[in-house]
Every structure is written in C-alpha cells, then in structure tokens.
Amino acid sequence: MIIEIGNFSVTIALVLSVFGMASAALALKTRNTDWARVGRMALTLIFVLLGVGMLALVYSFIVRDFSVLYVANNSNSKLPFFYTVSAVWGGHEGSLLLWVFILSVFSTLAVWIHWRTQPTIMPYLIGVECAIIFGFLCLIVFLSSPFERLLPVPLEGKDLNPLLQDPAMVMHPPMLYMGYVGFSIPFSFAMAALFSGRLGEEWIKVTQRWTTFAWMCLTTGILLGGYWAYYELGWGGYWGWDPVENASFMPWLVGTAYLHSVLVQEKRKMFKVWNLFLIIVTFSLSLIGTFLVRSGVLTSVHSFATDPERGLYILIFVGSVIGIAFGALILRAAKLKSQVELDSFISRESIFLFNNLFFLVAAATVFLGTLYPLILETFGGGKVTVGPPYYNAVFMPIALGLLFLMGIGPYIPWRKASVANLKKSFSIPLIAGAVMVALLAVTGIRNLYALAGTYVVAFSGMAIVMDFSKVSQLYAQRNSSNIFKGCLAAFTANQRRYAAMLTHIGVLVLVIGIIASTIYQTEKVVSMKVGDEMSIGDYRMKLTDLHDVEGANWKAAEGVFQVFEDETLITELRPQKRIYNATQTPTTESAIYSINMGHIFLTMPEVSPEGVAVARGVLNPLILWVWGGGIIMGLGVILNILRPRKREE
Amino acid sequence: MLMMIRLIVTALFILSTPWSGLAEVQDETLLDIQVREIAKTLRCTVCQTENIWESGAPLAQQMRGVVRDRLKLGHSPEDIKEYFLSRYGDYIMMQPPAHGVNWFLWAGPFVLLLGGGLFLYKEVIGWVRRTPASPTAPPPPLDEKARQRLEHELES
Amino acid sequence: MTKSTQLTLVLVLLGLFYLFYEGLWGNPRHIPTVLIGTDAPMVEGPDVETGEMISLEQFKGKVVLLNFWASWCYECKVEHESVLELHRLFKDDPNFVMIGVNYQDKLPDAQQYLKEYGTTFAHMRDVKGQLAIDYGVYGVPETFVIDQQGKIRYKYVGPVTGHMYTKITQEIIAPLLKGQPVSTPS
Numbered sequence: 001m002i003i004e005i006g007n008f009s010v011t012i013a014l015v016l017s018v019f020g021m022a023s024a025a026l027a028l029k030t031r032n033t034d035w036a037r038v039g040r041m042a043l044t045l046i047f048v049l050l051g052v053g054m055l056a057l058v059y060s061f062i063v064r065d066f067s068v069l070y071v072a073n074n075s076n077s078k079l080p081f082f083y084t085v086s087a088v089w090g091g092h093e094g095s096l097l098l099w100v101f102i103l104s105v106f107s108t109l110a111v112w113i114h115w116r117t118q119p120t121i122m123p124y125l126i127g128v129e130c131a132i133i134f135g136f137l138c139l140i141v142f143l144s145s146p147f148e149r150l151l152p153v154p155l156e157g158k159d160l161n162p163l164l165q166d167p168a169m170v171m172h173p174p175m176l177y178m179g180y181v182g183f184s185i186p187f188s189f190a191m192a193a194l195f196s197g198r199l200g201e202e203w204i205k206v207t208q209r210w211t212t213f214a215w216m217c218l219t220t221g222i223l224l225g226g227y228w229a230y231y232e233l234g235w236g237g238y239w240g241w242d243p244v245e246n247a248s249f250m251p252w253l254v255g256t257a258y259l260h261s262v263l264v265q266e267k268r269k270m271f272k273v274w275n276l277f278l279i280i281v282t283f284s285l286s287l288i289g290t291f292l293v294r295s296g297v298l299t300s301v302h303s304f305a306t307d308p309e310r311g312l313y314i315l316i317f318v319g320s321v322i323g324i325a326f327g328a329l330i331l332r333a334a335k336l337k338s339q340v341e342l343d344s345f346i347s348r349e350s351i352f353l354f355n356n357l358f359f360l361v362a363a364a365t366v367f368l369g370t371l372y373p374l375i376l377e378t379f380g381g382g383k384v385t386v387g388p389p390y391y392n393a394v395f396m397p398i399a400l401g402l403l404f405l406m407g408i409g410p411y412i413p414w415r416k417a418s419v420a421n422l423k424k425s426f427s428i429p430l431i432a433g434a435v436m437v438a439l440l441a442v443t444g445i446r447n448l449y450a451l452a453g454t455y456v457v458a459f460s461g462m463a464i465v466m467d468f469s470k471v472s473q474l475y476a477q478r479n480s481s482n483i484f485k486g487c488l489a490a491f492t493a494n495q496r497r498y499a500a501m502l503t504h505i506g507v508l509v510l511v512i513g514i515i516a517s518t519i520y521q522t523e524k525v526v527s528m529k530v531g532d533e534m535s536i537g538d539y540r541m542k543l544t545d546l547h548d549v550e551g552a553n554w555k556a557a558e559g560v561f562q563v564f565e566d567e568t569l570i571t572e573l574r575p576q577k578r579i580y581n582a583t584q585t586p587t588t589e590s591a592i593y594s595i596n597m598g599h600i601f602l603t604m605p606e607v608s609p610e611g612v613a614v615a616r617g618v619l620n621p622l623i624l625w626v627w628g629g630g631i632i633m634g635l636g637v638i639l640n641i642l643r644p645r646k647r648e649e
Numbered sequence: 650m651l652m653m654i655r656l657i658v659t660a661l662f663i664l665s666t667p668w669s670g671l672a673e674v675q676d677e678t679l680l681d682i683q684v685r686e687i688a689k690t691l692r693c694t695v696c697q698t699e700n701i702w703e704s705g706a707p708l709a710q711q712m713r714g715v716v717r718d719r720l721k722l723g724h725s726p727e728d729i730k731e732y733f734l735s736r737y738g739d740y741i742m743m744q745p746p747a748h749g750v751n752w753f754l755w756a757g758p759f760v761l762l763l764g765g766g767l768f769l770y771k772e773v774i775g776w777v778r779r780t781p782a783s784p785t786a787p788p789p790p791l792d793e794k795a796r797q798r799l800e801h802e803l804e805s
Numbered sequence: 806m807t808k809s810t811q812l813t814l815v816l817v818l819l820g821l822f823y824l825f826y827e828g829l830w831g832n833p834r835h836i837p838t839v840l841i842g843t844d845a846p847m848v849e850g851p852d853v854e855t856g857e858m859i860s861l862e863q864f865k866g867k868v869v870l871l872n873f874w875a876s877w878c879y880e881c882k883v884e885h886e887s888v889l890e891l892h893r894l895f896k897d898d899p900n901f902v903m904i905g906v907n908y909q910d911k912l913p914d915a916q917q918y919l920k921e922y923g924t925t926f927a928h929m930r931d932v933k934g935q936l937a938i939d940y941g942v943y944g945v946p947e948t949f950v951i952d953q954q955g956k957i958r959y960k961y962v963g964p965v966t967g968h969m970y971t972k973i974t975q976e977i978i979a980p981l982l983k984g985q986p987v988s989t990p991s
Binding site: 273291295297298308311312315319322323326330333334336371374375378 | 806811814815818822824825826827828829830
C-alpha cells in the first residue's frame, strides 16, 4: 500500500512538472506574476511529492517489503538496519529517484530564496528546473520505476551488493548528486540570462554561493568515493581512473574552471560568453556522466543486462537539454561583441585564462581517455584499455602546471603587474621551492615527479603564507594588536579571498598526500601460517591466530596480526576474508593502523582450508594528508559561503 | 566446523609453545615481485578497468597463476606479455600501445595544451595591443585597496 | 562568438552524440579476437564424467567445435538445448567433433549439471584456467570453431541460440565440413 502511495506521488509529480513548465511559459508570455506563483506552487508540491516517494521507498526498505522488486533486489532480511537506508540508492532506480529528489529540493529552495530579489528570473528558473525534473521523472515512471511489485513475493531478498555495505557508501551518492544537481542552479540562471538577454554580472553574483556549495558537495562526493575504494576494495589505492570515477571528475574539473573564471567577470565584466559556456559544459558533463554510468555504454564486457532502450531515452533527454543550452548560447550570445580590455599579459586576468586552459585540457584528457575505447570500437579499430598508467603519465604534467598557476594567480594584481611587484611576491617562494627540493634530494629522493611536485607545492604554499603574513602584519600594526589578532582581522576583512586561499592550502596538502602515498607506497605479499612473521618497511607482522567469525549477513576468516616496530608491539590488526551469505560474494576487509600520518594497510586476499593465509601488507606514507587536505578544502569553502553578506556586495 | 576446530587446536598449540620451531619469517621471493610487476600491467578482462594484480576475480587469479608458471619455466616478462597479447589483443594491456592510431590518445592532451596555449597567448597579446592605455584606471578591487590604504597609512 | 567557433561547437556536439548513439547499439559481447585464423592451441584436460584425458591433438584433421561452459552460468543453461541440437545435427559426420570445456567450476557441480541437463558429447575440464586463457576466453559461454587444418575459424561470445545457431550451423560448420571456404568475421 505504502509503495503505491509512493508511486502515485511520483506520477503526480511528473504531471506537476508539466504544469510547472506551462505556468512558467505563461508567466513569461503574459508577464503576470500570478503564473510564476502557480509555478512556484507546482515546484514546491513536486518537492513534497518526491519526498513522499522517497519516504515510501525508505519505509519499504526498513520493513523489508520483498514484494517490491527493487527492495527484493537490493536488500535482505539480514542486512543491517544502517544499510537498509543507504540501499535505497544502492541500485539504478533508487539512485535516479534520489537524483531527482535532490534536484527538487535545490530548485524549490532556490525559487523561495531568490523570489523577492530576482522576480524576472523566476519564470525561467522554474521552467528550466521543471523541464529537467520532467525528463528524469519520465525515466523513473516509464522505464525504471523503483516502485514495481514482484509476484510471487520472495521469502528473501537478493541483498545489497556487499561492496556497497560501507559507511562511506551511505554518504557518497547523495554528496555526488548534490554536486551534480547543485550546478543546475547556476545553469538555470545562465539559461535565464541567455533567454532574457540580461547577460550582465548579476546571475553570476546571485549564484556564487550555489556554485561554491555544489562544488564542495562534488569534491566531498569524489573524495568519499576514493575513501570507500580505499577501505572497501582492498587494494590499497583510492583512485583507479575507472569510467565511473572519471564521470564525476570531468564536471569537477570544468566546474572548478568556472568557479575561477567568474571572478574575472565579477571584477572586470569580461568573458561573459566564456562563463556561460563553462557553466553549460559543467552541467552538461554532469548529465553526460549520468548517461555514461546509467546506460552501460562504458561498462565492461560482461554487462549482459544492458538495456539500450533506457540508454536511448537518457541520450535523447540529455541530448535535448545540452542541445537547447548550446543552441541558446550560439543564437543569443552571437550578438554579444566581446569587449575585452587587457592592460598587460602579466595580469591576474591572463593567469585566469591559462588556469581555464589547463582545467579544460585536464577535463578533455579525462574525456578522451574515458571515451577512447568507444571511439576506437565505433570506427572499427579493435578493443583497447585505457587504464591508470595512461592517466598518470598524461595527467601529471597538467596537474603540475595547474599547481604552479595556483601559486602565481592570487598574488598577481588585476590589470597589470610590474616587475618589482613580481620580484617582491615570488622571489622567496621560488627559493623556498628550490630549498625544499634540495632537502628532499639530500634525503635520497630521486623520483622526478616527487621532486617536481614538491617544488610547485612549496612554491605555491610559500606564496600563500607570504601574502597572508604580510597583510596580517599590516593589520596588526594598524590596530596595534598582536599578530594573531592581525591574522584574524586580515581574514575577516577579506574572508572571501582568504577562505579561497584556505581551500588552496587544502589542495596542496592533498597533493602532498597523493605524491607520498602513490610514489612511496611499499607493498608486500606473502603466504603465512599461524606463527609466521613478515616484515614490511620498519614493521614486523606476526600472524598469531586465524579463526572464523560471523556477522549478521556474512561469515569470514579473520587473521590476527601483531604489528611490531622494533621489539615493541604497536597494534593488532584483524583483516578478514568475508563471504556474504545471500550472494556468496567474497570481499576482503582491510585492517588499518594509522602511524606518522600514514597507514599500515593489511588485507588477506586468500585463505586456504589448510590454514595458509595470503597476507598483503601496504605502507601508505602520508595518506592521512589526502583526507586531511580534503577536509581543509571543505573548511575553506564553508568559510567562503558563510562570509558576511554585506561587506563586499 | 571441522576446520574451525582444527584451527583452534593449531592456534592453541602454537600459543602454548610460543617460540617453537614452527614460526618462520616469510618474505617475498624475487619471483613474487616479478609476478606483481607483470600482473600490474595486465588487465582483468572481466572487470572494470582493474589489473589482474588488484582484482579478486577468479580469472585474474588464474592469469596470475599463468604468469607465475611461465616465469618459473624461464619465460621473460616480454615473452609473457607477448603471450597474453597473442591471446587477447591490445585489450589485455592496461594502457594502449603507443603506436598507430593510438598516438591520437597519447599526444592529444599535449597537442591541446600547446595549441591552446599558443592560441591564448596570441589572443591575449592582441587584446593587450587593442586596449588603449587608460590614464584613469578604475579603482582597484577592495582587497588591494585596503592594502594600499594600509601601506599609505604606514608610510605617512 | 565567431561563425567558425559556432560551427565547431555544433560539429563537436553532433559528433559526440553520434558516438554515444553508436555506443548504445554496440554489442558489448562483440570482442574482435586476435585468434581468428591462428593455430588452435592443442589443449588437453580430464573428461568431466570419466576422468580420462582428452586432447585436441587426437582430433586433428576434423572440424572441432569447442564450447566453454560452467554450471554456475545462466546463459549456458539458455543455450544448452540448442547446443545439444547442434550436436544432433552434425554428429553423424565422421569429420565433426564437439567438445565441451568446463570452465572455473567444481567437479561435482559440473557432473551434477551434465546429469541434470543431459549431454551427448564429451567435456574436458579446465583445471587451472589455463585452457581458457589459451583461447583468450572472457567468460562463459564462448564457442569456437576449428577447421580441418587446426586453425580457429570462428568465435562467438554468448549463447548459441536463435540466429546465432543458424549462422554457426549453416554458414560456418556446414561449409567447413564440405571443404568450402567460410567468410571469416573480424
């Protein structure tokens, strides 16, 4: 009964989305705000109805109603409660519903927040959002409904994919979707700007916080995905350049370019068309990512169950949105004469342009790598794999370039930089980089990428520190306060700038973590019996016990490894080799100990019936910097969003 | 169950005689390391872009076995790579070989970066040339202004 | 925006969507194999039912159909009847041999499977997965046709049913048995 209510609500929401589009069109035609009010009502109702749909599905999962096909496919009576909720987005149908639900939350919020200040934009916003909601709801209602019943009712569900039974996987999809969907708000405002011909800076200023928020969610979502892969997949890495990961990384790259590029338009009223282009590409890539993941175009050879009909529908829908967006851009923006005024090649404006170039080339690289097998196959060139070795080789120089620009950009003045200016800002950072590299070289580090990475990180980091300490000192002297108060004053007076710098510091920390944990990873795999020892790096691991354990929905062999540093016992690690009962899927559960900002990472990929365990030890130096960098980045973004409103606007 | 009992008995036995001759220090052999190096370059054909070293799929496990067996028989890493290429084609390698049409993939990003950079450089130079030197520059942005004011105050 | 920029944009978008469209219909099972036209590896393995060694060597000079299968594989059950049908069709020809290859399976499961669904030809076991790798197998079911000269003439990934059955029987095996050339698909 509950599930029918859910189904009914979602179907009504579909009808209302048509209604919303119609009232938006009428509002534009008659210039009567009452129609916009009707549209707002429709959008709000859609949000409520989709909420009901979500709740109905959550409820069915909680009571484990296996008469619902989707529930039967993605849960089990023994599935822990915590995961029954996340199982809602554990499959294709449910994740689509979550996508469109988040979209309805965001668009309803946006309409209510900007209702008073942006009355002319509202009909466009309502129309665009309703159109996107309509597209997704059609897909859900007609082609992949999570509300379908299953007859006869099975006694037991097939269980959620064991790999998804992980805390990080509970939050990963919602964060990712909030990122994708969040970009739909600036996208809608951009569409409104194009259709209404108000191509000024206002839409950018209004949506700045939305964009930043969406960017933060996408970043968090991607990092959570990496965190999940690290803990759950058990090979000790966090990023595999998998098509699914790439699908989320591409909008991130272009979104980041957009985030920077709009600053130029805000300050200098230039690159209007370019910014419209970037936000359209960002949102298009979010949609294309959804298409690539959901249609099975890029999945492996053995996805026997791909459904071209569903894929075709998503393609037509995504194609229409993208086609209309670019069509509007071409038709409306063609009239716009570009009035670029640049005083000097060495200016912040031009650094931003090169920043954009690097980000777009990075995105194009990921795009090319992801689609290359498809391109080759389409034109009869056989089947190839484009795996991590390719991306690592090609992406690294581009990333280094970006990091270097990151050190320069914020400290070059707008319009024109003088040579004295450059000397003052960059001589010490350049030296700092060289000193760091020399220090590392002395300690025996020879890897070229490690050295180059260290150089740009030290350079960029020093540039940030110098700028901030200089300004803080000035504030301290002016207020005749101590330097800490000076820092605080400098930060609060320029919160937008220094919050962004904090995010930059997060990026640097993250990069150090990535460099250390990928280039200086140590790995060892040995077969052990109880009583045997292995050594890895400075540590010794002794297998003291191997026994069976049982969880709610799995059985496992668990090894107990005592870890020694010299002769001191530092910890006991218990990796498991699990078999989930319902699906008989094996997983390797890693055991991790944090030490010196790095990890001792232990898995047991195989356990033979004779009691021989294959132990795989990995030392990941500084891996905590990867997650720590992510947290600092997020903190910077939150401070950016929460900055006081009045001060600079 | 039987296995469990056996394991417990073994464990108890070992625990009661802590430093008996049973305990051994296990280490990787050169062969293990070679297997790993090769396995990391081969794709698990039934997985999503995973190499056969990282994958837990049965096929990957068997392929690792094949690599090990062939190394034991004295095949060189090159021979083994050739063998897998002859069975599965380019698909088996984790990265496309850098020849023929694949140059498009390998060089593409750098061509884009260089071409884009050159184009951008020309554009920027052009824009700078077309921009009249403005004697009345509009006020610089706030953070700069604040700083300048501060510097001014300090100098005075 | 200049005219040429606009045109480039439109062309890129069209190209992209053409690519995606093609990708949708691209058969994920279609894997061009590098093995077509090469010597078939002369593998051997124990018979699933009797345990006696079967070697491809002993069938030299005959048309051999190799069918990789496993008891846990759903699509193998789908094709089982038509595979038996195929054997019925050609089994009287002395130049035709059909061998099943049991892949990544437990022996009791495989024996039980054959008992349950019945079989009319011999099956060898791929004990270590080596056979499958020799034949560049991705998964089951996969079917290979080897000609009288011991060369691999055809490979198909997926169940041999419907039009694939017709194709393999009429366009591949029948002409090969008559000594006629077959068009080798890439």
